[in-house]
Amino acid sequence: MRFLPISPDDAVCTQTLGKLCSDLGPQCVDEFIAQFKSLLPRRITRLNQAHSLHDGAAGQDAALSLKSAATMAGAHGLAWLAFLLHDAFRDDQREVQGELIGRIERAGGTILAVLGAPGFAEHALRAYLGSANA
């Protein structure tokens, strides 16, 4: 199985994050992004542990946790990788698990850089409102 890398432009969907800002307010979304960023390394550690311990149930739980949070953060490419990884843990595809975790680590680095830009939530909200009013 081959996977294309996630480019910085596609790493985070500003429309998704902008809609979240519109629903909950930018301050709340800033806090969500900060928590998502701080949890990402721990989530990847859980995936690696599940892979090395051959623990399919723990791997599925960790993959679903990442998928849910990534989707809400607008990181749809990362969420897709987590979805594939969930299935790989479920189907005990060890080789695919390893490759996907590597992809997730690299995509995570890109996403952290994009989300780390100052005022990203405000930027996403403006983009969302701009497209909604267009």
Next chain:
Amino acid sequence: MLTERRIAVVVEDDADIRGLLEVVLQQSGFDVHSTDSGVAGVELVESHHPDLVTLDIGLPDIDGFETARRIRSVSDAHILMLTARSDEIDTVLGLESGADEYVTKPFRPRELRARVDAIMRRRTGLSGPAHGAAPAENRPAAQAQDEAATDEAHLRGFNGLVMNVATYSVHVDGEAKVVTPTEFTLLESLLGAKGHIRTKTDLVRRLRNEDSDAGTYVSASDERSVEVHVGNLRRKLGDSAQEPRWIETVRGVGYRAVARR
């Protein structure tokens, strides 16, 4: 006009998702108490008597199913189970352990808020002295019977079953039965239909506080949830699907109250 504050408990081990849930519920007018553990969640329910509990399935200590069972033994709060899994087996297990309904993660805050508002409208419609408190079974039977007798307009009953829509209590042959608000709503809807069939779609919409002809989408999973709730209700009342005393299955369609004996 003063609006009564409502209380919610959030049990979710992913801190980022938990933060979003807290904000959604606070914006819906709840005071929110949250935790990442099932055991601590049960303690929060016991100490704060919430109207609503959101419960993740995958928790680090006891899982969401066991947490729901423990919460249900001490509270009639509406339990909204959140899961990233969409397997039917999880849905059935959750409902059987006492959850009232399911929300899949990721969720849309606006939709979750609308759903919570509908739940609270429904619970307000059920409000009475026992609502929000410990299950009716925990009150002295004589007291519950006295309350039930105070206003006959609120009584619905037949074949040995008496439900009081004012005190939100159910008695079978004089014995108090513990039912959740969701089960109470289903029972009230079936008894109120005076022998007419309630389709599963009707009952789903009743649980959403919608008109039966609202035309809103009802999924197979929603209908399955009604089946599980009716199964739980029968078990609690001591009813049987094969020889029903109160709730008769109309195969492939829905349910109706059986004829008076």
